[in-house]
Amino acid sequence: MKMYVKTVVALAAFLMVAVISFVLFLSGDSSASSGYTTTGDTGLENFKFVKNIMIWFMLMLVAFLMLFIKKYEWGVALAVLLSAAGSFVVYLAIKQFLFGVSIEEAWNQDLMLMGVICAITVVIAIGCFLGKLKMWQYFVAGILFAPVFLIVEWFLFGIGLEHEGLLHMVFGFNASDAGGSMLVHMCAAYFGLGVAIALREKRAFNEPMYTTTHSVSFVWLASMLLWVLWPSFVTALLPADQVFWGMMVCYLAGIGSIISAWIVCTAIQKKVNPLIYTYAMLAGPVAIGAPLLMIGPWAALVIGLIAGVISALSFIYLHPRLTKAIGALDVMGVHNLHGVAGWFGAIVAVIAIPLYGIDGADSLTNLVGAIGVFAISIALGIVIGFVLKLTRGKFPDEHMFSDDADFIKSEKPAE
Template sequence: MRFSTISSSPELIAAAAEPTGVSGETAQLFQFHRGQDVFFMLMLVAFLMMFIRRFEWGVALTTLLVLAVSWPLYLIGYTEILGNELDIDAVILGVFASITLVIAIGVFLGHLSTIHFILASVLFVPAYMANEWFLFGFLDGVLDSGGSILVHMFAAYWGWGVILGLRNRRVSEVPQATSVHSVSFVWLASMLLFVLWPSFVTALLPPEAIIPGMINTYLALTASVLITYVLLWALKRTIDPLVYTYAILAGGVAIGASVDLASPLQSWIIGLLGGAASTLCFVYVHDWLCRKTGVLDTMGVHNLHGVPGILGGLVPLVLFGAPLDQLWAVLGTLVIGLVTGVVAGLILRLFPKPDRMLDDAESFPLDDVRATEVP
């Protein structure tokens, strides 16, 4: 199943459902529920980013703001400008765009004043839609049913383009203190995202592909849970809770492009590779890359979404005979994400940088409250 199912009409959904005995209305109802799950996942991504002790409310506020801008803007562009029907597919495609942006802002959280994330959202949607057209309009036969390329890769490298254009080096000097409470948010979000991930990667698949897709997704995720633990223990003799809670989701990122193609064994191996790649990037690449570029990937998005997304995008080329356009999809998304991200970063650079970075006090009147807190 190609990602071109994103353009399926209700009639085509009904036709795909007939062989399994599922009516078109029932198929759309289940698709509606998977779409709601993706909205839930978007909110959970915010909690996945709440590890900084004094930067929790600001993350939640920023997530809500970028959703409030990106989802309507995508729907208006998709229906009013491109002339597509406003249906459940459009709703899900819109939330795919929004969750991509929420992932992307993890790269530059704290780099901007909260109000400027509204402008970042406006700049993001046309770039995302251009990449979407490149993958499924310009190229032919690209396999990416679960968004390894469209969502995860684009999020990581658009976000990186923003920080490269913005060049707010001061954020790297801000302490990122954690607490048991703040890291517990990340644990909860990661475990709930684990449960909901099959809804995301199967949201646009026909009914007969959903259960195999769910099985493949959980196999990939459990493999990354295992390999992340083994590698962290082997390399550090301890478990970094933040690296662990992030990298265990890399199997879900990597399986996206082939969730409807892989066998159970292949899915498990893809999850192993995704988890291993993410863990090694967190341990060895993250600090090195930030030093070399002089900018900070606040949430380590490159390690969880960028590299496993590339891996997932290349799997169909290696295992399932995807056309060469699959390679161009990966390379093109990397370039489009970085270039449009840099342009957005240069525009955002024209505005004042925040005085308070990685701190809820940038948006909320917390100084008086904190003065009375017990250390």
């Protein structure tokens, strides 16, 4: 009977959303109903179209990057899809309806790019608290994250609709973060940590998180493909004439972290822990986001080498100490990759701006930007974490890091 009631409520909610969406569609700009038309350089529009698809591909690969827990692989995949869907739709809706612009003004390639960047940010963030919520709550987390991302975006750069960001209004400059070290990686890490802190799920510390060779092979595949595709992400919003430079320095930074993460893992633990290495090898591409257009290829290699060391050391030494200090487990070690490497990239940009005299950039703006992203993300993460905790209800021990409650399974149970 309870399941029947839940089904009816779910269907009613779906129909309500569908009706509201239909009304909003009818009230939109009718001139757009005949088809979307673009203005400007068709080649550039096609270039952005490819970028959109590649970033969506990267988003799905992030799911595979987190598929190592033996009894929670399907759960991770579904949580990624639901959180991405919720954040993407709400981001687009806020951009159009809250700011009162027509469909033709709001819907363009740049909007779609920012929508998928918002979605991939929340997908990274849920890695901090995967396995600690009911499945429907990941959809809610995605919905609630979209306004957080918009606040961070406005703080750093403005909202993209003829308005200035907070940093620009105060300091006269926007933050320099072409590849998203702050907007994406720091925001994801500290929002996710904020949620984890609010949930304060002590039982997570007792989960052994057993893996299989098969599940870790998925992680290897995802990490290597993400490494290849990363230049598409950091150059997504750049003018066409700057894309090659962004690609070049991104790959050099990635080469650096591939080398240094391996050296640290083998030097300290004698053998490579694949769940540390496959994450830490991506630290260079994460760190290069903020100084992307400020440095040359050899400097990028050095940044990658340092980032790989910092990330690997964070997994080995910082992770157990930090989780104990905050009383919450960062399940996927998001902070050790996206948090620390994001900070490193932001600090490199602060140092590089006065050294190279970057036009339209200011060190103080970037420093305040990084601190602000940290504060905004973790504070709002804690608030949303409390909302998720209050709505979670009873959460049995056997549901922790297990997808048995959400899927039909036909395999024979282990004896």
